[in-house]
Amino acid sequence: MSNYILITNDDGVDSPGIFSISQALIERGYRIVILAPEVNNSASGMSITLGQELALKERQDIADSLGESARVFSLGGSPCDCIIVGLSGALDDVVPDAKPMLCVSGVNLGPNVSVDVLHSGTVGAAREAALYGLPSIATSSTEFTTQGLDQAVHAAVQVIELVLNIIPDVADNLLRPQLGGIRDVQTLGNSARLRAALCRGDVFLNLNTPLEWNGEIRPSKVGMKWYRNALHRGSDGSTYLIDGVEIINQPEENCDVGTILNGSSSLTLCPTWPEGHPLNLGAGILSHAMEVAESGSPKWLC
Numbered sequence: 001m002s003n004y005i006l007i008t009n010d011d012g013v014d015s016p017g018i019f020s021i022s023q024a025l026i027e028r029g030y031r032i033v034i035l036a037p038e039v040n041n042s043a044s045g046m047s048i049t050l051g052q053e054l055a056l057k058e059r060q061d062i063a064d065s066l067g068e069s070a071r072v073f074s075l076g077g078s079p080c081d082c083i084i085v086g087l088s089g090a091l092d093d094v095v096p097d098a099k100p101m102l103c104v105s106g107v108n109l110g111p112n113v114s115v116d117v118l119h120s121g122t123v124g125a126a127r128e129a130a131l132y133g134l135p136s137i138a139t140s141s142t143e144f145t146t147q148g149l150d151q152a153v154h155a156a157v158q159v160i161e162l163v164l165n166i167i168p169d170v171a172d173n174l175l176r177p178q179l180g181g182i183r184d185v186q187t188l189g190n191s192a193r194l195r196a197a198l199c200r201g202d203v204f205l206n207l208n209t210p211l212e213w214n215g216e217i218r219p220s221k222v223g224m225k226w227y228r229n230a231l232h233r234g235s236d237g238s239t240y241l242i243d244g245v246e247i248i249n250q251p252e253e254n255c256d257v258g259t260i261l262n263g264s265s266s267l268t269l270c271p272t273w274p275e276g277h278p279l280n281l282g283a284g285i286l287s288h289a290m291e292v293a294e295s296g297s298p299k300w301l302c
Helices: 016-027 060-066 079-094 121-131 146-164 190-200 256-261 283-290
Strands: 004-008 032-037 056-058 070-075 100-109 136-141 203-209 217-219 224-228 231-233 240-242 246-250 265-271
Touching: 004 016, 004 079, 004 121, 016 032, 016 060, 016 100, 016 146, 032 079, 056 079, 060 070, 070 079, 079 100, 079 121, 100 121, 100 146, 121 136, 121 203, 136 146, 146 203, 146 217, 190 203, 190 283, 203 256, 246 256, 256 265, 265 283
Parallel strands: 004 032, 004 100, 032 070, 100 136, 136 203, 217 265
Antiparallel strands: 056 070, 203 265, 224 246, 231 240
């Protein structure tokens, strides 16, 4: 059978976002496997669970709602736990006839722009998959309700299909069999280098779509927004609550915060590895991800 798209999130396996993107991909003929947290794990970043057994459960009820080409599993852990457990062998146990060719994390309810990328379990799962050598995309709606979900799914499918035109049917760097042996080839053209980096998992994509989406998907850098007044003290003086923050957006040209405020989807190419790591692609070549095709989409993806 054909290989599949692995879908995860941080909102949990019962989230409408993960159901909607899965349904849209199935309608287009793609085979999907969901492996997502059993419960909501929002803002879990790249947390992992150590020294504790994690229960994997098949959710046939969700699969039946999606159709016969879907397999759906929950894990009693974080989004990154889902990726680590799944790619390290659990998916081979439950789906032995195929391999993942792409990871899609989302659709998240709520934006993951600016500093959100450091806290987000949605983005964390996409980065974890990339660390394992699997091409990956994080995708979010800017709305915390389902109000903007249709637009976010539509934009996500466009990006997913652009990526599927680039990546191989078999993720040949999955689990990084050569460790760090496969690296950037600087003699290639800029677009070819970016595509190759996506294929081997050294970069991944982060997509955010606003409620009043104008239909454009614009390449964007990570921008600036600020959280203020997040701390609330309990009445007895011994408890604290982080909630109800004030958000200050600071739009800058070609940055994700400004892009979504202007009505476009922001598409950010994120480095998987920290600066200075031997597999980090470097700011010089990453800057070419900002080049725009006539369609307005990132040139390197077209």
